[in-house]
Amino acid sequence: MNYCPRCGVRLADAEPRCPLCGAAPTEEAPPAASAGLTDFPAELARPAGPVVRATPLDGLKRSERSRLALELLGLVFGIALVTTLLDRKSVV
Ligand SMILES: [Zn+2]
DSSP: OEEOTTTOOEEOTTOSSOTTTOOOOBSSOOHHHHTTOOBOOGGGSOOSSOOOOOOGGGGSOHHHHHHHHHHHHHHHHHHHHHHHHHHHHHHO
């Protein structure tokens, strides 16, 4: 059984960090927690589902996103055009 050394809550063995404070779990119960040991409160547990992480796109303005999308689109079409032209040349 793993415990958070700061909060004193019991953590699931698969939990790499305490969801409350982020501390690395320890194998032994901390002395402060051994008296009134409690499980991690279910209402504070992470909701089921994918974890949404911040991406570099989150910091961009709408106009910057549009420009980036256009640049990527241009790059894709540019590569498609070049490969098509090279393919034609090799056939003829
Ligand atoms: Zn903790």
